[in-house]
Amino acid sequence: MEVSRLPISASQRGKLVSAGYSSLSSLSSISPSHLATELKISENEALEILKAASHGCRLDSFEGSHAIVNGAQTAWEMLQDEDMLTRITTSCTDLDNILGGGISCKEVTEIGGVPGIGKTQLGYLFAILDFCINLELLLLLRGNRNYRIQLAVNVQIPADYGGLGGKAIYIDTEGSFMVERAMQIAEACIKDMLEYDGLLRKDSQTRHLKMQPKELLGNIFYFRICSYTEQIAMINFLEKFVSEHRDVKVVIIDSITLHFRQDFDDMALRTRVLSGMALKLMKLAKTFSLAVVLLNQVTTKYSEGSFHLSLALGDSWSHACTNRVILYWNGNERYAYIDKSPSLRSASAPYSVTAKGIRSLASNSKRIKMM
Numbered sequence: 001m002e003v004s005r006l007p008i009s010a011s012q013r014g015k016l017v018s019a020g021y022s023s024l025s026s027l028s029s030i031s032p033s034h035l036a037t038e039l040k041i042s043e044n045e046a047l048e049i050l051k052a053a054s055h056g057c058r059l060d061s062f063e064g065s066h067a068i069v070n071g072a073q074t075a076w077e078m079l080q081d082e083d084m085l086t087r088i089t090t091s092c093t094d095l096d097n098i099l100g101g102g103i104s105c106k107e108v109t110e111i112g113g114v115p116g117i118g119k120t121q122l123g124y125l126f127a128i129l130d131f132c133i134n135l136e137l138l139l140l141l142r143g144n145r146n147y148r149i150q151l152a153v154n155v156q157i158p159a160d161y162g163g164l165g166g167k168a169i170y171i172d173t174e175g176s177f178m179v180e181r182a183m184q185i186a187e188a189c190i191k192d193m194l195e196y197d198g199l200l201r202k203d204s205q206t207r208h209l210k211m212q213p214k215e216l217l218g219n220i221f222y223f224r225i226c227s228y229t230e231q232i233a234m235i236n237f238l239e240k241f242v243s244e245h246r247d248v249k250v251v252i253i254d255s256i257t258l259h260f261r262q263d264f265d266d267m268a269l270r271t272r273v274l275s276g277m278a279l280k281l282m283k284l285a286k287t288f289s290l291a292v293v294l295l296n297q298v299t300t301k302y303s304e305g306s307f308h309l310s311l312a313l314g315d316s317w318s319h320a321c322t323n324r325v326i327l328y329w330n331g332n333e334r335y336a337y338i339d340k341s342p343s344l345r346s347a348s349a350p351y352s353v354t355a356k357g358i359r360s361l362a363s364n365s366k367r368i369k370m371m
Contacts, residue, residue: 003027004236006052015039016049018229020273022236022280027053038269081106082343086164088155088250088291090122092360094349095336103151104323105164105249105291108281110256112296112311113327118334118353119295120149120176121185123252127152127168127220149178150358151293152220153185155250166249166290167219169241171234173258177222186213188356221245228259228273235277242288249290251281256294257312271316278320294321333361 002023003016019038021027027035027050036046087102096102103109111119127149152170157163170177190211225231242248264270285292301310311318311326318324324340330350337348350361
């Protein structure tokens with residue numbers, strides 16, 4: 001049960017959510033005095049909240065006991081589910097290859113890197129391409145910000161082209177979403193589709209000539225988040241929103257880290273809040289068969305007598321996502337490296353950021369490097 005369903009006042013529920021207590025299980029080991037201090041309420045009031053939470057936990061345990069037993073799945077069924085996983089292309093053949101075909105649905109993928117490496121551009125592309133086209137089939141096709149924009153486009157590729165034909169949710173915590181750049185990538189996507197039709201689908205070319213970039217932008221639901229409390233509320237709202245918009249196939253958060261690096265002094269509280277968010281996003285991905293993509297920032301970490309770049313939020317956060325992809329510079333070229341995944345080998349692949357968005361390098365001399 002969620003704390004939003006507790007029989008307490010709206011202000012008390014709001015304080016619980018703001019402090020990171022989104023589920024009843026998170027209240028199970030908290031003392032009244034500790035809760036009173038965190039919420040800035042009296043101990044008697046905290047005690048009443050904990051009593052209500054305890055009663056709700058007992059109801060959940062009774063009602064859910066049979067559901068847990070009936071939820072068993074065989075290993076064969078799990079393997080079949082994995083074989084049927086749908087993916088969102090990145091528009092870069094080498095990058096798709098190391099990702100097993102693209103960003104996987106039913107999973108949470110974290111993408112991190114230094115500013116200017118192309119994260120945002122890829123996010124935009126994913127949000128559009130789910131409606132448009134599978135670029136692995138289009139043989140003629142050739143910044144952190146680039147990465148996320150690309151995903152917002154690519155998720156819109158139609159099923160006729162091997163895509164998902166879906167829509168995108170774009171959650172912007174930094175205020176850096178550039179609609180002009182999204183329009184550029186959408187226009188490039190439509191141009192690529194027309195070229196593809198001209199070669200292989202001449203009989204259906206007229207249908208696609210009518211598609212306009214504004215249709216692709218109209219399939220991106222944009223939310224601007226200005227604080228960590230708004231971010232927590234947005235994560236809690238996602239399940240309801242997606243249940244009402246079942247064609248959403250990717251959720252992009254850019255970035256997951258900003259407000260939690262700036263507004264938190266209590267590291268234990270921050271860890272608890274982030275863990276709760278990660279669990280909700282994983283559940284969302286599996287329940288609705290969509291991809292969740294989290295953009296992360298880098299920070300400087302001191303270890304063994306030297307400084308090196310590391311993704312923000314520390315080691316505990318590194319276990320919160322299914323897959324982790326790190327974008328980095330190798331000389332003057334951009335590379336993506338699979339740092340963590342239960343099903344993919346560690347590997348790196350080059351990519352480029354162009355006016356069209358994320359693409360393969362013009363030169364084919366660069367090969368995928370398996371680690």
